Amino acid sequence: MSRVLVLNCGSSSVKWRHYDGDRTLDHGTVERIGEPGGGPADHAGAVRHILDGLDLTGLTAVGHRVVHGGRRFSAPVLVDDTVLAAIKDLVPLAPLHNPANLAGIEVARAALPDVSQVAVFDTAFHHTLPEAAATYAIDRDTAERYDIRRYGFHGTSHAYVSRRTAELLGRPYEQLNTITLHLGNGASACAVANGRSVATSMGMSPLEGLVMGTRSGDLDPTVIFHLRREGGLSVDDIDDLLNHRSGLLGLSGVNDMREVLQRRAAGDRAAGLAFDVYCRRITGYVGAYYALLGRVDAIAFTAGVGENAAPVRAAALAGLDRLGIAVDDARNDGDGDRVISPAGAEVSVCVIRTDEEREIARQARDVVAGG
Numbered sequence: 001m002s003r004v005l006v007l008n009c010g011s012s013s014v015k016w017r018h019y020d021g022d023r024t025l026d027h028g029t030v031e032r033i034g035e036p037g038g039g040p041a042d043h044a045g046a047v048r049h050i051l052d053g054l055d056l057t058g059l060t061a062v063g064h065r066v067v068h069g070g071r072r073f074s075a076p077v078l079v080d081d082t083v084l085a086a087i088k089d090l091v092p093l094a095p096l097h098n099p100a101n102l103a104g105i106e107v108a109r110a111a112l113p114d115v116s117q118v119a120v121f122d123t124a125f126h127h128t129l130p131e132a133a134a135t136y137a138i139d140r141d142t143a144e145r146y147d148i149r150r151y152g153f154h155g156t157s158h159a160y161v162s163r164r165t166a167e168l169l170g171r172p173y174e175q176l177n178t179i180t181l182h183l184g185n186g187a188s189a190c191a192v193a194n195g196r197s198v199a200t201s202m203g204m205s206p207l208e209g210l211v212m213g214t215r216s217g218d219l220d221p222t223v224i225f226h227l228r229r230e231g232g233l234s235v236d237d238i239d240d241l242l243n244h245r246s247g248l249l250g251l252s253g254v255n256d257m258r259e260v261l262q263r264r265a266a267g268d269r270a271a272g273l274a275f276d277v278y279c280r281r282i283t284g285y286v287g288a289y290y291a292l293l294g295r296v297d298a299i300a301f302t303a304g305v306g307e308n309a310a311p312v313r314a315a316a317l318a319g320l321d322r323l324g325i326a327v328d329d330a331r332n333d334g335d336g337d338r339v340i341s342p343a344g345a346e347v348s349v350c351v352i353r354t355d356e357e358r359e360i361a362r363q364a365r366d367v368v369a370g371g
C-alpha cells in the first residue's frame, strides 16, 4: 500500500490530492490565498489547514510541485536541508512561484517529520534543451553572472502529455516528434523530439512565450524601458502589469477563456481581438517548432483551455494544411483523450487531459522506492 499526498502550491492557490496507489482518496483546492475577505492569509496557513483535515495514516511520501529547479535539478529529489536551501536560492528567478512551493514543503516537513518529502520540478524535463535553445543572445558574462537562460516550465505536464500521446497513437515514445501545447492559466508550448524537450516557449521565468490568462507572453523588452522612463512606472508596477494585468485579462477584461468565448460570440470586439492574439501566438509557435523539428508526428492540446476550448484548437491550427496539419470539426467537438485530425492526416492532432498531480505522485513514489 503506498499512500502519497501531492501538494501543488500555485501563486494564489493550493491544489492537493491524496492517493492510495493509483486511486484518489480525496482531493481539493484552496483558492484566493492572501486576498482580502478570501481564504487563508498565506500558503503556510493553507497547507496547515489541508493537513489538519486529512487522515494521513500510512502516508509514505508528500510530493511537492516546485516550479523553478534552476540548473541544478534535472530529476525529482528527496528534500533535505541542502535541497531546501537550493530551492530558496532560486526564489529571485521565480518570485511568484517558488516562495509558495517552499512554504508547502516547510509546513509539511514540520507536521510530518517521519514522511519523505519529494520535490518535483517544472524545469526538470527541459534539461535536455540544446545549448542553442537555452541561450539568450545577450552578453555572455552578464548572462552567466545572473543565471540568465531559458529554463522552461510545465515540464511535468509536457512530459506526461507527450508520453500519453505516444500511447494513444500506439507509437514508440522514443521515436515520436510531438508539439505539446499546455494552455491553462499559465501556457507554454514544447517541442519534444524522441522523448526529449528540445524547445519550449517559457524562458528564464514563466512570463515568456504564449499569451496567458493574465500574462503577456512575448513582447519587445523596450516596452519595459518605455513604461519606466516615459510612464514613470516602478519596476514592481511593470512586473505586476505584465504578470497579473495582461494577457486575456488585459485585452478583454476577463482572464477566463470560457468568458472570452461567450463575449466573442456575443459580438464583443475586445474579446474577439483577445482570442485572435491568443490563437495567432500559438500558430506562430507551431510553425517555428515544425521548422525546428523538421518532422512533426503529433500535436497535443492540454490543460484547461487546450482540453476544453474547441474554437481555440480550430483557430490555432487553421491554414496549416500545407504542413499536413488539420482539425476535423466533428472530432474537435468530441470528448476525452482523442485524435481530432481527419483520418489519414500526416500530423495526428490530439487532445490529452494532463494530470500533473498523478505524475508528481508517481515520481515521488519512484524516488522513495529508489532511495
Ligand SMILES: Nc1ncnc2c1ncn2[C@@H]1O[C@H](COP(=O)(O)OP(=O)(O)O)[C@@H](O)[C@H]1O
Pocket: 183, 184, 185, 186, 213, 255, 256, 257, 258, 261, 303, 304, 305, 308, 309
Ligand atoms: N470549458 C472550457 N472552455 C474554455 N476554457 C476553459 C474551459 N474550462 C476551463 N477553461 C480554461 O482553463 C483555465 C484554467 O486551466 P487550468 O489548466 O485548470 O489552469 P491552472 O492549472 O494553470 O490553474 C481557465 O482559466 C479557463 O480559462
Ligand SMILES: CC(=O)OP(=O)(O)O
Pocket: 010, 067, 122, 153, 154, 184, 185, 186, 187, 206
Ligand atoms: C509555471 C506556470 O506558469 O505555472 P502555472 O500555469 O501553474 O501558473
Ligand SMILES: [Mg+2]
Pocket: 184, 185, 186, 303
Ligand atoms: Mg496549471
